[in-house]
Amino acid sequence: MRRSTLEEVAALAGVSKMTASRALRGASDVAQDTRERVQHAAERLSYVANRLALSLSSQRTNLVAVVVPSMSNTVFPEVLSGITTGLEGSGMQAVFGISDYDADKERDIIRDMLSWQPAAIVVTGLDQPEETVRMLKAADIPVIQVMDLDGTPVDFNVGLSHGEAGRDMAKALLAAGRRKIAYIGSALDKDLRAGKRKAAFEQVLLAQGLGLVSHRIGDDFSSIALGKRLTADMLASRSDIDSIYYSNDDMAAGGLFACMEAGIAVPSQILLAGFNGLDLTDCLPALIATSRSPRRAMGEITAKLITDVMANGRVSGPKTIAFKPPIIGLEGAAAGLAKKSE
Amino acid sequence: MRRSTLEEVAALAGVSKMTASRALRGASDVAQDTRERVQHAAERLSYVANRLALSLSSQRTNLVAVVVPSMSNTVFPEVLSGITTGLEGSGMQAVFGISDYDADKERDIIRDMLSWQPAAIVVTGLDQPEETVRMLKAADIPVIQVMDLDGTPVDFNVGLSHGEAGRDMAKALLAAGRRKIAYIGSALDKDLRAGKRKAAFEQVLLAQGLGLVSHRIGDDFSSIALGKRLTADMLASRSDIDSIYYSNDDMAAGGLFACMEAGIAVPSQILLAGFNGLDLTDCLPALIATSRSPRRAMGEITAKLITDVMANGRVSGPKTIAFKPPIIGLEGAAAGLAKKSE
DNA sequence: ATGAAAGCGCTAACAT
DNA sequence: ATGTTAGCGCTTTCAT
Numbered sequence: 001m002r003r004s005t006l007e008e009v010a011a012l013a014g015v016s017k018m019t020a021s022r023a024l025r026g027a028s029d030v031a032q033d034t035r036e037r038v039q040h041a042a043e044r045l046s047y048v049a050n051r052l053a054l055s056l057s058s059q060r061t062n063l064v065a066v067v068v069p070s071m072s073n074t075v076f077p078e079v080l081s082g083i084t085t086g087l088e089g090s091g092m093q094a095v096f097g098i099s100d101y102d103a104d105k106e107r108d109i110i111r112d113m114l115s116w117q118p119a120a121i122v123v124t125g126l127d128q129p130e131e132t133v134r135m136l137k138a139a140d141i142p143v144i145q146v147m148d149l150d151g152t153p154v155d156f157n158v159g160l161s162h163g164e165a166g167r168d169m170a171k172a173l174l175a176a177g178r179r180k181i182a183y184i185g186s187a188l189d190k191d192l193r194a195g196k197r198k199a200a201f202e203q204v205l206l207a208q209g210l211g212l213v214s215h216r217i218g219d220d221f222s223s224i225a226l227g228k229r230l231t232a233d234m235l236a237s238r239s240d241i242d243s244i245y246y247s248n249d250d251m252a253a254g255g256l257f258a259c260m261e262a263g264i265a266v267p268s269q270i271l272l273a274g275f276n277g278l279d280l281t282d283c284l285p286a287l288i289a290t291s292r293s294p295r296r297a298m299g300e301i302t303a304k305l306i307t308d309v310m311a312n313g314r315v316s317g318p319k320t321i322a323f324k325p326p327i328i329g330l331e332g333a334a335a336g337l338a339k340k341s342e
Numbered sequence: 343m344r345r346s347t348l349e350e351v352a353a354l355a356g357v358s359k360m361t362a363s364r365a366l367r368g369a370s371d372v373a374q375d376t377r378e379r380v381q382h383a384a385e386r387l388s389y390v391a392n393r394l395a396l397s398l399s400s401q402r403t404n405l406v407a408v409v410v411p412s413m414s415n416t417v418f419p420e421v422l423s424g425i426t427t428g429l430e431g432s433g434m435q436a437v438f439g440i441s442d443y444d445a446d447k448e449r450d451i452i453r454d455m456l457s458w459q460p461a462a463i464v465v466t467g468l469d470q471p472e473e474t475v476r477m478l479k480a481a482d483i484p485v486i487q488v489m490d491l492d493g494t495p496v497d498f499n500v501g502l503s504h505g506e507a508g509r510d511m512a513k514a515l516l517a518a519g520r521r522k523i524a525y526i527g528s529a530l531d532k533d534l535r536a537g538k539r540k541a542a543f544e545q546v547l548l549a550q551g552l553g554l555v556s557h558r559i560g561d562d563f564s565s566i567a568l569g570k571r572l573t574a575d576m577l578a579s580r581s582d583i584d585s586i587y588y589s590n591d592d593m594a595a596g597g598l599f600a601c602m603e604a605g606i607a608v609p610s611q612i613l614l615a616g617f618n619g620l621d622l623t624d625c626l627p628a629l630i631a632t633s634r635s636p637r638r639a640m641g642e643i644t645a646k647l648i649t650d651v652m653a654n655g656r657v658s659g660p661k662t663i664a665f666k667p668p669i670i671g672l673e674g675a676a677a678g679l680a681k682k683s684e
Numbered sequence: 685a686t687g688a689a690a691g692c693g694c695t696a697a698c699a700t
Numbered sequence: 701a702t703g704t705t706a707g708c709g710c711t712t713t714c715a716t
Binding site: 005006007017018021049050051052053054055056057058059 | 708709710711712
Binding site: 347359363364391392393395398400401 | 693694695
């Protein structure tokens with residue numbers, strides 16, 4: 001069954017293309033019975049409008065392009081989910097691309113998405129190379145960079161400071177009385193935001209005359225399995241560690257499972273800290289610390305920003321929206337230590 | 343900076359639109375220096391091709407539309423990831439839509455995606471209402487239904503039988519000596535595949551003269567937190583249960599955490615069974631049974647199917663590709679029980 | 685309330 | 701190797 005065109009619908013309804021077009025879009029100035037004839041014709045032919053023609057002709061699309069590094073890390077699907085939800089009812093449609101944490105791939109995907117003439121584009125982070133930034137600017141549409149705040153945005157920016165998150169966690173661990181602090185992460189050359197957290201985290205330790213007493217960097221992407229493996233490895237090599245900062249919650253959850261197998265009490269003996277505040281973290285059989293990042297909210301705010309700009313031409317509020325992730329799961333951590341020193 | 347067109351690139355390079363088009367697409371019959379002039383012109387203008395015009399003119403797109411019920415359940419992003427990976431290098435581009443487990447929304451999203459004239463469309467499951475099926479057929483492109491096998495496919499079908507998975511797990515639990523079997527699930531009216539597993543699971547029990555000794559159905563979507571809560575609730579109400587079948591691994595993981603808090607030994611005292619074989623399952627501090635579904639592989643096979651059809655006009659192999667998820671995490675479960683009865 | 689003409693930016697098909 | 705013409709399916713603009 002070949003796809004039918006507006007012309008065929010119009011012919012079947014006995015009107016011109018133009019009238020059919022108006023009728024299907026619910027224009028006001030179409031006679032009641034004309035409208036019905038056209039609608040019936042469209043149904044009989046299973047007519048589906050051709051958006052290529054529609055958008056080419058009208059010089060606008062309902063597309064919002066969104067480029068994220070990965071689908072394997074739950075946080076990105078959550079942001080996408082938030083964007084989709086936030087766009088609901090606006091007539092806008094989100095389209096997703098995956099860059100695999102690869103700057104070249106990201107550039108290609110952004111170019112590809114731009115070729116569909118989206119109404120706006122959302123990209124992850126602020127660390128695009130110059131060429132990519134130039135493309136984004138040349139697109140002449142709202143550009144929203146999400147998740148990160150540390151850097152110079154092209155246009156709009158919705159996110160949180162990973163440097164600050166790292167610093168805050170370092171201070172929190174120190175405040176909880178920890179001094180023998182280790183770090184476990186995954187491919188940081190890829191996950192730039194995790195890298196920023198780690199760098200800022202270390203700076204705070206350094207300022208206190210402390211350093212990481214141990215660290216492990218996996219060469220794979222973050223996962224519970226990787227966190228477990230690296231932690232088991234670290235625990236086997238030294239026994240004086242009193243806390244471990246992980247690149248994120250998946251890694252930290254794996255770390256907890258490794259500690260449980262090794263018979264190490266968490267958080268009293270070793271305090272584990274991650275990043276994200278995943279659903280998982282709340283359910284774990286021991287308390288682990290984490291910075292709760294508002295993934296869905298960032299997605300929804302991003303969507304709102306976009307619908308706002310589309311509706312009003314220009315945005316009313318600020319161009320940068322900053323979130324500050326609270327640290328949770330540290331209740332009683334200091335107390336745990338205190339008991340030990342009694 | 344307004345978007346530049348092919349015409350402007352051509353003018354800057356001092357050639358016709360057509361030559362510019364050929365040069366940029368790397369056609370063979372373009373003079374070396376012409377090609378270079380055009381490419382430089384394109385770069386200077388940050389030219390990005392307009393795919394709307396391109397596709398409208400050439401009557402084909404590189405789009406593969408993919409509709410999944412959710413982004414919150416990790417399995418779908420994994421399938422999407424598999425599709426994206428499998429499409430890599432083919433020039434095809436996956437576009438995702440989310441139906442929120444809602445048949446009406448799914449219909450609308452499918453219509454929306456079809457309006458972009460994709461080269462193929464991938465939808466989740468086989469339970470679309472008639473109207474949706476009609477639309478899919480009218481689209482006159484390859485339709486691939488994924489994840490499920492129990493039903494009548496529109497065209498291509500890649501997945502596994504959830505009925506069989508449910509039956510297999512029931513038999514496995516019985517073989518492990520369990521008789522006091524309970525069920526815990528989430529919104530089954532939405533997640534039809536989980537519903538199919540449960541129905542088939544119960545049938546096997548019934549055939550043995552057994553029934554579920556207890557069950558809890560949450561009204562929210564599956565999550566670790568929900569699994570934990572419902573399990574805690576169930577454990578508080580009766581103490582004779584020797585195994586629990588969950589709607590999936592997230593729920594089962596939550597169940598494990600509830601058992602740990604309640605001081606119940608898993609799997610010796612209560613055997614927990616889920617579905618999916620998530621990364622998480624392998625790392626948990628106790629063995630839980632699960633059917634390992636090949637999400638990425640299903641995605642990749644789907645992609646291969648599509649590139650195949652696109653390349654050869656028709657597909658070489660069968661139109662249905664069936665996976666059989668192996669049950670894992672049952673090692674020593676029977677032994678656990680044996681000890682108890684000694 | 686309806687229709688006709690022009691054109692969105694590109695490529696296919698046919699020149700040259 | 702390059703250019704010309706026509707047209708993809710729709711909307712915009714201007715008539716009527």
